[in-house]
Amino acid sequence: MRPSKVHKPLGACSVCGALTNRHELINHRCDKVATGRRCYGTYKSAVTFLWDECEGCNGTGVVGTQVCSACEGFGWRLYA
Ligand SMILES: [Zn+2]
Numbered sequence: 001m002r003p004s005k006v007h008k009p010l011g012a013c014s015v016c017g018a019l020t021n022r023h024e025l026i027n028h029r030c031d032k033v034a035t036g037r038r039c040y041g042t043y044k045s046a047v048t049f050l051w052d053e054c055e056g057c058n059g060t061g062v063v064g065t066q067v068c069s070a071c072e073g074f075g076w077r078l079y080a
């Protein structure tokens with residue numbers, strides 16, 4: 001059995017690119033902390049962004065039995 005592809009995340013931070021699947025975070029302040037400071041970005045709905053399937057896991061979010069480290073298991077990355 002090959003793992004199936006996962007749905008796109010619900011949203012992402014417009015500043016740091018953090019992904020989320022939590023509805024309640026959309027349009028709320030990002031909760032990621034980088035270098036000791038909370039990110040000043042806001043989570044925006046996924047429709048705002050272009051997405052790329054993660055190359056590390058081919059969009060499945062897992063590599064073998066491990067959560068993909070490149071996309072943290074989301075299976076998608078923001079298109080850059
Ligand atoms: Zn952020």
Ligand SMILES: [Zn+2]
Nearest residue numbers: 054057068071
């Ligand atoms: Zn991945």
